[in-house]
Amino acid sequence: MGFIDRFFKQPRWGVHPDDNKRPAADVPLRVLPPPARVYLPLHQHVGGAARPVVLVGQKVLKGQLLAAAQGNISAPIHASVSGIVSAIGEVTAPHPSGLGFAAITIDNDFADNWIATDPVADPFALAPEEIARRTGLAGVVGLGGATFPAAVKFALGKRLAVTTLIVNGGECEPYLSSDDRIMRDHADQVIDGARIVMHAIGAREALVGIEDNKPEAIAAMTLAAAPFPEVKIRPVPARYPMGSDKQLIQTLTGKEVPADARAAEVGVLVHNVSTCAAVHQAIRLGQPLVERIVTVNGGAVAHPGNLFAPLGTLVDDLLAFCELKEKPARLILGGPMMGTPLLHGKIPLVKGASGILAFNAREAIVPAVGPCIRCGNCTRACPMGLLPLEMAARIRAGQLDAAVNFCLSDCISCGCCAYVCPSHIPLVQYFSHAKGELAGRERARLRSEAARRLIEARVIRLEREAKEKSAAAARRKAERAAAKAKAAAEQAQGETA
Amino acid sequence: MNQTIGMPVAAPHATTSNSPGRVMATVMAALAPATLFGFWLYGWPAIYLWSITIGFTLLGEAFCLRLMGRKAIPVLFDGSAALTGWLLALSLPPWAPWWIGAFGGLFAAVLGKQVFGGLGQNLFNPAMVARVALLISFPLQMTAWVAPLPISSAAAPGLIDGLLITLKGVPPAYDAVASASLLGFAKTELSRGVDLLQALLHAPTQAWYGSRPGSLGETAAWLIAGGGVAMMLLRLITWHIPLAMLAGIAVPALILHAVDPARYLDATTHIFSGGAMLGAFFIATDYVTSPNTPKGQLIFGAGCGLLTFVIRTWAGYPEGVAFAVLLMNALTPVIDAYVKPRIYGRDRRGVALEPVK
Numbered sequence: 001m002g003f004i005d006r007f008f009k010q011p012r013w014g015v016h017p018d019d020n021k022r023p024a025a026d027v028p029l030r031v032l033p034p035p036a037r038v039y040l041p042l043h044q045h046v047g048g049a050a051r052p053v054v055l056v057g058q059k060v061l062k063g064q065l066l067a068a069a070q071g072n073i074s075a076p077i078h079a080s081v082s083g084i085v086s087a088i089g090e091v092t093a094p095h096p097s098g099l100g101f102a103a104i105t106i107d108n109d110f111a112d113n114w115i116a117t118d119p120v121a122d123p124f125a126l127a128p129e130e131i132a133r134r135t136g137l138a139g140v141v142g143l144g145g146a147t148f149p150a151a152v153k154f155a156l157g158k159r160l161a162v163t164t165l166i167v168n169g170g171e172c173e174p175y176l177s178s179d180d181r182i183m184r185d186h187a188d189q190v191i192d193g194a195r196i197v198m199h200a201i202g203a204r205e206a207l208v209g210i211e212d213n214k215p216e217a218i219a220a221m222t223l224a225a226a227p228f229p230e231v232k233i234r235p236v237p238a239r240y241p242m243g244s245d246k247q248l249i250q251t252l253t254g255k256e257v258p259a260d261a262r263a264a265e266v267g268v269l270v271h272n273v274s275t276c277a278a279v280h281q282a283i284r285l286g287q288p289l290v291e292r293i294v295t296v297n298g299g300a301v302a303h304p305g306n307l308f309a310p311l312g313t314l315v316d317d318l319l320a321f322c323e324l325k326e327k328p329a330r331l332i333l334g335g336p337m338m339g340t341p342l343l344h345g346k347i348p349l350v351k352g353a354s355g356i357l358a359f360n361a362r363e364a365i366v367p368a369v370g371p372c373i374r375c376g377n378c379t380r381a382c383p384m385g386l387l388p389l390e391m392a393a394r395i396r397a398g399q400l401d402a403a404v405n406f407c408l409s410d411c412i413s414c415g416c417c418a419y420v421c422p423s424h425i426p427l428v429q430y431f432s433h434a435k436g437e438l439a440g441r442e443r444a445r446l447r448s449e450a451a452r453r454l455i456e457a458r459v460i461r462l463e464r465e466a467k468e469k470s471a472a473a474a475r476r477k478a479e480r481a482a483a484k485a486k487a488a489a490e491q492a493q494g495e496t497a
Numbered sequence: 498m499n500q501t502i503g504m505p506v507a508a509p510h511a512t513t514s515n516s517p518g519r520v521m522a523t524v525m526a527a528l529a530p531a532t533l534f535g536f537w538l539y540g541w542p543a544i545y546l547w548s549i550t551i552g553f554t555l556l557g558e559a560f561c562l563r564l565m566g567r568k569a570i571p572v573l574f575d576g577s578a579a580l581t582g583w584l585l586a587l588s589l590p591p592w593a594p595w596w597i598g599a600f601g602g603l604f605a606a607v608l609g610k611q612v613f614g615g616l617g618q619n620l621f622n623p624a625m626v627a628r629v630a631l632l633i634s635f636p637l638q639m640t641a642w643v644a645p646l647p648i649s650s651a652a653a654p655g656l657i658d659g660l661l662i663t664l665k666g667v668p669p670a671y672d673a674v675a676s677a678s679l680l681g682f683a684k685t686e687l688s689r690g691v692d693l694l695q696a697l698l699h700a701p702t703q704a705w706y707g708s709r710p711g712s713l714g715e716t717a718a719w720l721i722a723g724g725g726v727a728m729m730l731l732r733l734i735t736w737h738i739p740l741a742m743l744a745g746i747a748v749p750a751l752i753l754h755a756v757d758p759a760r761y762l763d764a765t766t767h768i769f770s771g772g773a774m775l776g777a778f779f780i781a782t783d784y785v786t787s788p789n790t791p792k793g794q795l796i797f798g799a800g801c802g803l804l805t806f807v808i809r810t811w812a813g814y815p816e817g818v819a820f821a822v823l824l825m826n827a828l829t830p831v832i833d834a835y836v837k838p839r840i841y842g843r844d845r846r847g848v849a850l851e852p853v854k
Contacts (some may be wrong), residue, residue, distance in 0.1 A: 255853065258842045259843055261852050336508075336510040337508060339508055364510070365504055369514060370516070371618070376784065379516075385841050389789065422517050422520055428505075
């Protein structure tokens with residue numbers, strides 16, 4: 001990049017951390033030997049957890065449905081190896097709490113028997129709704145990390161008449177190269193998947209944004225996209241968080257997604273390159289999402305690189321295959337900027353896991369936190385134009401409402417502010433804490449609202465019942481009086497007769 | 498691998514190698530050329546005063562930290578107290594007695610900074626708080642300027658003589674060097690009814706490279722500006738405050754000087770005199786006490802510049818940078834409350850944009 005470009009074409013927001021992507025990105029893709037056992041969590045996506053449809057002891061084939069989608073926003077889970085369902089129970093979730101969540105365990109029979117698939121020769125002859133249905137049944141979710149069910153997004157795009165599909169090949173997180181690898185090795189699958197998605201949502205063009213620190217991927221994708229003029233490869237400056245939907249949309253189209261609105265409302269829909277490849281496999285080959293490319297990287301890894309691994313493989317198995325040079329000082333699921341720290345390696349690979357990082361002691365250093373010197377670096381780095389220092393100061397003082405007035409809800413938790421902070425203040429933690437607290441308050445408000453409604457309804461019901469009772473009593477009294485009067489009248493009549 | 502690897506830590510798991518200590522050290526490095534030039538120009542008394550001012554600032558800081566039961570050493574190493582003392586020293590008359598530096602240093606650290614809660618909490622620039630306190634308390638010592646007497650010249654006080662000047666005051670033998678700063682001279686002459694066209698003919702000598710009566714930070718205006726530009730290139734500060742402040746001084750000076758050169762000094766003299774350069778690049782740009790949005794910084798800088806010009810031109814004091822900066826410091830929370838950046842997906846008032854297909 002030239003001098004002029006560097007000074008004038010770089011976005012004003014964001015940070016430029018050491019990307020640490022190579023040499024892992026340049027190592028050819030390796031296929032992980034299938035593990036003896038896989039653990040497939042029922043909740044690997046945004047929305048409702050899947051509902052198991054198999055029984056313990058049942059024999060399953062690779063690709064067989066294990067748990068069906070439940071609710072409007074959900075995704076099914078499929079067997080990633082063939083074998084026997086040995087347990088349906090709790091495993092540790094990829095979450096810093098280390099709490100458990102439900103998963104189906106399969107003992108691998110190493111037969112690698114696939115279930116019968118239903119390939120489609122010409123997806124463009126299918127109705128868009130059919131593509132969405134098949135994608136949904138294949139359990140495809142956003143593989144960039146958001147894990148939003150792809151089919152739901154297709155329906156949304158179709159309904160809001162999206163014109164532009166943005167294919168996200170930004171992969172701005174340092175250390176990660178799984179998207180880079182899929183673009184280098186399977187560019188044709190990505191482009192084909194993107195064209196199928198275009199058909200599914202009715203988009204006229206696809207813009208593929210790839211950070212310019214991945215020249216090999218750009219070359220491979222340009223070649224693969226050459227026959228299709230509607231698919232345009234657009235290199236974008238390497239700047240974190242370029243791979244964030246809002247920032248990529250702004251860079252590629254100049255449009256801003258309004259606050260409290262969805263990208264589809266400005267006519268664009270973003271799908272990750274790996275998601276596009278998964279759509280290609282789901283439609284063209286009829287294969288559900290049971291494997292993915294995952295980057296294993298970090299200073300503690302002896303042979304870092306990208307692995308093609310069945311979902312449900314334990315992090316320990318992935319690390320063992322790449323060999324550890326030393327005991328990791330920190331394990332991270334995802335990238336270093338937004339990833340989740342893992343308490344141990346007995347955690348399964350999930351759909352949204354683009355990377356497993358094993359940091360050595362030097363990488364895992366947590367610098368001492370100092371006071372805010374109001375240098376404003378966070379403000380300059382924030383890709384959303386927020387004032388992290390002001391929000392954090394208020395959250396620190398317990399003034400959550402004041403923080404909300406600074407548009408806390410617009411924070412995308414990208415971590416730029418905390419990254420540049422010279423005093424190493426854990427700003428994202430402040431914001432996550434406040435968001436959690438506010439969400440808790442909102443839940444409590446809804447609960448008390450519901451309770452109030454119930455009480456009001458009860459009062460009304462009791463009043464109505466009392467009224468009905470007294471009316472009934474009055475009626476009975478009147479009836480009794482009438483009967484009495486009648487009897488008296490009859491008696492009187494008898495006497496006179 | 499089976500046991501817990503560590504306490505959960507929040508993302509991001511990467512961070513800059515920058516630190517407040519490094520920021521302060523870089524600022525000090527940017528100040529060093531101007532300071533060394535000042536040392537050369539004013540000799541040993543200036544070096545002693547500089548050391549005493551910084552020493553007492555550190556002492557004040559350490560005293561407060563101990564009072565709070567905190568460890569002083571790590572905090573002293575963040576360099577902020579040393580920088581405060583340094584900036585204060587650069588704004589003092591170079592041959593001022595030791596207790597000016599001592600009192601100023603203590604005042605800056607204790608009342609300027611620690612009383613508010615330490616680094617990052619103070620509303621006003623500590624160095625300027627101390628300078629104003631000194632100016633009001635000891636007007637005589639704070640306006641006793643001397644003509645430069647380069648350390649290499651034969652007449653310059655030596656190691657011991659210099660110490661005596663700082664400790665016991667300027668002996669009569671050196672009375673010849675007493676002089677006035679240009680701004681002070683102009684103010685006195687104007688108040689005597691002499692117009693500037695006449696007065697400036699016999700003004701104290703001003704060399705283009707900065708050899709002139711004044712504080713260390715006044716004489717080396719070019720080097721100060723050079724240090725400021727270096728800080729901009731290192732992205733420590735942005736151009737907004739320095740440029741706005743210098744423009745705030747220069748624009749009214751240009752206009753009024755054009756209208757009546759007999760009553761108003763020209764823009765160049767204004768910019769290169771007093772604390773204008775030091776103020777624009779090093780004082781007003783203090784992170785803690787200035788707004789943190791570009792627009793807010795432009796308003797703040799322009800306000801500092803305009804107030805400096807107003808005080809210099811119409812108020813009782815010949816120099817007004819310190820007062821101007823303090824007044825604008827007081828406005829910083831107000832500016833920050835009203836001038837905010839536009840948020841992605843929202844308009845300037847914070848209302849969500851309309852979706853545009």
